[in-house]
Amino acid sequence: MNSAILTVEKLSKQFxxxxQQAAxxxxxxVDLQxxxxxxxxxxxxxxxxxxxVLKCIYRTYLPGAGRILYQNEAGHTTDLAQASDHRVLELRLRDIGFVTQFLHCLPRKPALDVVSEPLLLRGENRETARDAAADLLRLLNVPERLWQVPPATFSGGEKQRINLARGLISQPRLLLLDEPTASLDPDTSERVIDLLTTIKAKGVGMLAVFHHPELVRRLADRVVELIPQKTLCHE
Ligand SMILES: Nc1ncnc2c1ncn2[C@@H]1O[C@H](COP(=O)(O)OP(=O)(O)OP(=O)(O)O)[C@@H](O)[C@H]1O
Known part of the structure; x- marks a missing residue:
């Protein structure tokens, strides 16, 4: 039996x-594996x-309570709820990827460079990184005329493709996905589903937020259902 890459125990976060004197x-x-x-x-x-939950795991948000146990390839466990920022950045570079609904990147960087950057940061040479980025952009139906254009002005669907390509290029051990097909047309959604299925079979563990039951049915091996929390107002 495989051991879990990620075990989340009693994770809570409030703002x-x-x-308004409100929490x-x-x-x-939240418990999940x-x-x-x-x-x-x-x-x-x-x-x-x-x-x-995804943002607490990626440490965009600092969790309020609970444990987020990430196990690396060597079997060493890090509690992401307690880890130093330095350790979190190290894990983001090699182990943990996050495809969000929104693209945050430098305004003047061409799409091809935005996508190839994670491989360059891992020490890959420029040509190999750009070839891998081009393959993914082609697979995700991003027209070649856009590759040298900074994605800041792209449509929602185009930005999401760039986000996906950037998140998938370095094939992290743990991939966090926040509604990865939300702004895509049916044809590109199908390609993304195929791509995620292939990456999964290669060994990547994924944690994904999906709104569409069809995506859950086709891609999920386990399902965790969250229940809404009540806002507490202090008089
Ligand atoms: N940075 C923040 N500051 C204040 N409140 C926040 C912040 N981020 C999230 N929240 C609140 O936390 C709650 C959960 O938000 P979250 O975005 O995680 O929900 P969700 O289930 O992903 O929603 P959706 O399905 O609409 O994307 C919401 O009430 C939201 O207003």
Missing amino acids: FLHE IPSCAE VFPKELTAIVGPTGCGKSS
């Missing part, structure tokens, strides 16, 4: 709005904290 719970007591060659799907209604 304090000081002006907004974003997720509470991700295994190699498997996809765990997070489902639940709007606002129940699905994206927040």
Whole structure:
């Protein structure tokens, strides 16, 4: 039996709005596991904290409570809820990828460079990285005329393809996906589903937020359902 790449135990996060004297719970007591060659799907209604769970794991948000145990290839475990920023950046470089719904990148960088950058940061040579980026952009139906253009002005669907290509290029051990096909046309969605299936079979463990039940049915090996939390107002 494979051991889990990721084990999340009793993860909770809340935001304090000081002006309103309110605590907004974003997720509470979440337990889940991700295994190699498997996809765990997070489902639940709007606002129940699905994206927040991914952001706590990637440490965009600092978790409020709980443990986020990541096990690397050598079997060493890091609690991402407690790890130093330096350790988190190290893991982001080699082990953990995140495909968000939004693309954040330098305004003047061409799409091809945005996609190849993760491989360059891992020490790959420029030509190999650019070839791999071109292969992915082709696979994801990004027209070649856009490759040298910075993605800041791209449409939602084009940006999402760049995001996916950038997230998938270095094939991390653990891939976090936040609605990866939300802005894509049916043909590109199918390509993404095929690509995720292939990457999964190669050993990558995935944790994904999906709104569409069809995607859960086709891609998920495990499903975690979150329930909405109540906002607490302090008088
Ligand atoms: N940075 C933040 N500051 C304040 N509140 C936040 C922040 N991020 C998330 N929240 C709140 O946490 C709750 C959960 O948000 P989150 O985006 O995780 O939900 P979700 O289940 O992914 O929603 P959706 O399905 O609509 O994308 C919401 O009530 C949201 O307003």
